[in-house]
Amino acid sequence: MSAPTRPRAGSSAIRRGEGLAGWIFTAPVIIILGVFLLIPVLMALWVSFSDWNGRGSPLSPRVGFVGLENYAAVTTGGGLTERNFGIALRNNAWYVFLVVPLQTILSLFLAVLVSRAILRGRGFFRTAFYFPSVTSSVAITVLWLFLFNKDGVVNEVLSWIGINGPNWFRDPRGIVHIALGNVGPLAGPDFLVQNGFLGISWWEWLAGPSVAMTAFILMAVFTTSGTFMLLFIAALVNVGVELGEAGMMDGANGWQRFWHITFPQLRPTLFTVLTLGLIGCWQVFDQIYTGTQGGPAKTTVTPAFLSYQSAFLNQDWGQGAAIAFILFLIIIVFALFQRWVLRDRPVSKRRARQYQVKSTSRVAAPVLVKGSKP
Amino acid sequence: MTRHTMRAVLGAGALLIAGALTLSGCGGSGFDEPAGTGDASDLTSSDDALTVLIGSSGEAETTAVEDAVAAWSEESGVEATVSVANDLPQQLSQGFAAGSPPDLFYLNPEAMTGYADNGSLKAYGDLLENKDDFYPSLVENFTLDGEFYCAPKDFSTLALIINNDLWTAAGLTEDDIPTTWDELTAVAETLTTEGRVGLAFGAEYERVGTFMAQASGGGLVVDGAAVANSPENVEALDYVKSQLEAGTFAYATTDLGLGWGGEAFGKQAAAMVIEGNWITGAMTNDYPDISYTVAELPAGPAGQGTLQFTNCWGMAADSPNQEAALKLAEYLTATDQQLAFSEAFGPMPSIQSAADAWSEANPDLTAFLTGADYAQFRPTQDGAIEVLADFNAQLEGLKAGDPQEILDSVQANLEAVVG
Numbered sequence: 001m002s003a004p005t006r007p008r009a010g011s012s013a014i015r016r017g018e019g020l021a022g023w024i025f026t027a028p029v030i031i032i033l034g035v036f037l038l039i040p041v042l043m044a045l046w047v048s049f050s051d052w053n054g055r056g057s058p059l060s061p062r063v064g065f066v067g068l069e070n071y072a073a074v075t076t077g078g079g080l081t082e083r084n085f086g087i088a089l090r091n092n093a094w095y096v097f098l099v100v101p102l103q104t105i106l107s108l109f110l111a112v113l114v115s116r117a118i119l120r121g122r123g124f125f126r127t128a129f130y131f132p133s134v135t136s137s138v139a140i141t142v143l144w145l146f147l148f149n150k151d152g153v154v155n156e157v158l159s160w161i162g163i164n165g166p167n168w169f170r171d172p173r174g175i176v177h178i179a180l181g182n183v184g185p186l187a188g189p190d191f192l193v194q195n196g197f198l199g200i201s202w203w204e205w206l207a208g209p210s211v212a213m214t215a216f217i218l219m220a221v222f223t224t225s226g227t228f229m230l231l232f233i234a235a236l237v238n239v240g241v242e243l244g245e246a247g248m249m250d251g252a253n254g255w256q257r258f259w260h261i262t263f264p265q266l267r268p269t270l271f272t273v274l275t276l277g278l279i280g281c282w283q284v285f286d287q288i289y290t291g292t293q294g295g296p297a298k299t300t301v302t303p304a305f306l307s308y309q310s311a312f313l314n315q316d317w318g319q320g321a322a323i324a325f326i327l328f329l330i331i332i333v334f335a336l337f338q339r340w341v342l343r344d345r346p347v348s349k350r351r352a353r354q355y356q357v358k359s360t361s362r363v364a365a366p367v368l369v370k371g372s373k374p
Numbered sequence: 375m376t377r378h379t380m381r382a383v384l385g386a387g388a389l390l391i392a393g394a395l396t397l398s399g400c401g402g403s404g405f406d407e408p409a410g411t412g413d414a415s416d417l418t419s420s421d422d423a424l425t426v427l428i429g430s431s432g433e434a435e436t437t438a439v440e441d442a443v444a445a446w447s448e449e450s451g452v453e454a455t456v457s458v459a460n461d462l463p464q465q466l467s468q469g470f471a472a473g474s475p476p477d478l479f480y481l482n483p484e485a486m487t488g489y490a491d492n493g494s495l496k497a498y499g500d501l502l503e504n505k506d507d508f509y510p511s512l513v514e515n516f517t518l519d520g521e522f523y524c525a526p527k528d529f530s531t532l533a534l535i536i537n538n539d540l541w542t543a544a545g546l547t548e549d550d551i552p553t554t555w556d557e558l559t560a561v562a563e564t565l566t567t568e569g570r571v572g573l574a575f576g577a578e579y580e581r582v583g584t585f586m587a588q589a590s591g592g593g594l595v596v597d598g599a600a601v602a603n604s605p606e607n608v609e610a611l612d613y614v615k616s617q618l619e620a621g622t623f624a625y626a627t628t629d630l631g632l633g634w635g636g637e638a639f640g641k642q643a644a645a646m647v648i649e650g651n652w653i654t655g656a657m658t659n660d661y662p663d664i665s666y667t668v669a670e671l672p673a674g675p676a677g678q679g680t681l682q683f684t685n686c687w688g689m690a691a692d693s694p695n696q697e698a699a700l701k702l703a704e705y706l707t708a709t710d711q712q713l714a715f716s717e718a719f720g721p722m723p724s725i726q727s728a729a730d731a732w733s734e735a736n737p738d739l740t741a742f743l744t745g746a747d748y749a750q751f752r753p754t755q756d757g758a759i760e761v762l763a764d765f766n767a768q769l770e771g772l773k774a775g776d777p778q779e780i781l782d783s784v785q786a787n788l789e790a791v792v793g
Contacts, residue, residue: 053488080757080761080790149631297767
C-alpha cells in the first residue's frame, strides 16, 4: 500500500474533527456487529481449539489450548466421531449436488414462464410460485411429514399409477442403491467397499441420498425456487428487448434467442442464485431438527445438525465448534470454486471466429469480445 | 500501511477488546468462575429463591409439579418457581455455560455423564434422607465413579402389552401368556394375520435390547466392560432377525410405517407390543376402546430381562442455595408426593415404600413394577449416546444385516468409550 499524496491528516484540526464524527456515527454498528457477530465467532474459533467443556467462561484460565485435537478427532480420529462426520458430509453433499442445480433450473424456468407478456394472470402465478418461500420452514416440514407419510397423499397418488411408494421418512436406503438393487443383486465392487474416506466406504458415499433425504431435497426445491424466481424475474426485466429483436431479425428462434442472448445476460443473477443456494444447502438444519432428528439410520444427519448434537447433547463443545468451522471452510471453497467457474473469460479464438465479419478483404474485422474485461 | 488505516485498525481493535471485556463481564455472575464441586458435604446455603426446570410431557405433568413445588414453598418459606423447557438439553447447557443454571432440574442418566464430567452437577445423592428407599438399580443408574449423583425422580420399565380381543379371537387364554422365547414365537405366529403382525416394537436398542438382556443377563456393559458382541447377544439378535424375516415380529416404524409401538398397538397393526408405562396414557387418550393386558416380558436363555428408563432431580454445582434444593428434592421424591405424581401423569414411584400403594392403585399394571427387580439400563459412559445412536441406526437394517457384524462394530465403539 502506498501512502496517498494528500496533506497529512494532522495538519488540519477540522479534518480530525470530521474523523471523530465519522467514528461516532459508525460506532453503534461497529459495536453491535462486534459484540453480536465478530466476538462470538472468534470465541467459537477459540472453543474449537480448546478443551472447554461447557461450564463457565471459555476464556477462563482453566480452559486449555489443545491445538488441532478437535479437528483431528472429527476428520482423522478413526472412531465413531469421524464416521459420523463422514456420514453427515455424505448426506449433505448429495443434498447440495441435487438441490442447487434443480432449484436453479426450476426457478429460472418459472421466471421465464411468468415473465412472458402474453401470459394471463401473471400476478397470480408469481404469487402462487412465491408462496412456499414465505411460509415458515417448520410449518412446511410438518406439512411434508404428512404428505410423505406411508399412507400419505404422495403415496396415494403414486398408487394410482401402480407404484408402491416407499415409507419415505423411514426408509434408510440410498436411492442409487435402490435403483441398482432393482437391476441386479446389490453388492459393491471390492475396491469401492474396501476403500473409503472419513470412515465410510466409497460404496456408501455413492449410495445416494436416502429416501428420507430425497423428500427433504424435494422440499428444498419446492420452498426456495420461489425466492430465486423473484431474482431471475428482476434480472429478466433488465434485459432489454432490443437485442432480442435484433436476434429475431437474424432469424433466431425462441430457444436460440433465450440461450444465446438472454441467458448470458443473466450471469450476475445466476452467480447470486448459485452462491445463495450453495450456502443455504450446506447449512441445512431446521428441517432436520424439526423433521427427522437425523434418522432413519443417520441418513439425514447434516454437519450443521451434527455440530448442534455434539455440542448440546454430547457436551463435546470443541468438536461441535470444529465441525462448524470445517463447514465454514467448505462453503468458502465451494463459493470460490463457483466464482471461478462463472468468471468472465475472454472468448476463445474458435468462438470468436464465428463473430467475425466474413469478408474477402485483407482487413481483419474487429473481434467482438462479449462482456469481457481487460 | 497508512497512518489512517493504522488508526482505523487500532480503533477497531480497541473496540473489540472493550467489547470482549464487556461481554465476559456482562450479567453480573455471567461468566464467573464456577464454585468447587464433587464434595458432597458442603452445600451452599442462602436466602435465594429456587428455580426448577422441567421437561414436561404435557399439561398434567406441569400442573402436578407446579402444585407440588408451590406446596413445598409454602411449607418451607423458600420461594421457588417452575419453568418448563421446550428443549431441555439446550437450555441446561446454556445455563451451565453462562454460570446461571436452574437449581433443580430433570436430568436423564445419559446426559448426566457429560455434565458430571465438566463439574456442572452437585453429587448430593448420599445426603438424601430417603436414600435407602430408592430401588437399587435406579441408584446404580445415577451413580458415577462411586458417587450417587441425584435423586431418581420416577421410572418406567418395558413390558409385553397384549390386545385382549385379538388374543381371545385367536383362541388363546391367560395360560398362553408367553414365558419363554419359544412360547413367544408360537403366540406371535398365531396372532399374525393378513395385515397384522404378532409382535411389534421400535427399531432401537431401547426395545430390542430387552432380548439381549434376556439372553446374556447383561445387555451391553457388565462391570464396566463392554460385552456387546458376546455369543449370547448375537443369539438374541439372531432370534429377533429370524422372527422379523418370518414376519411374526415387525418394527413399528420401518416395517409398519407408524410412529411408535403404541400407535401400532392402538391401530391394531400389531397384536402385541413391547412398550413402557407411557403407553397407558396414550391408550386412554387415543384408543380408549381397546382392552389390553400388561404382562412381564418372557424369559430368555439367561432368565428375565427388561430395560428401565428414568430421570432424576439434578442439582447444579453453581446453585447458591443447595440446602433448600436438597430439601425440595427430598420432598418431591417422598412417598406421598410420588404417588400423587403417578396418579397425575403415570410414572412409577422410584422408592420401594410406595410400591404397595402403587400396585393397589394400578392392579393391572404391576408387571411394569415387577420388572424393576431385573431391569437393566442403557450404558451411561461419556460417549455412550453416540454409540447407541449408531447401534440404533444399524438395528434399523437388522433384517438385511448380519447380527455378528453389527454387534462387532458396537463392541469396538463401546470399547473406545468404556476404556
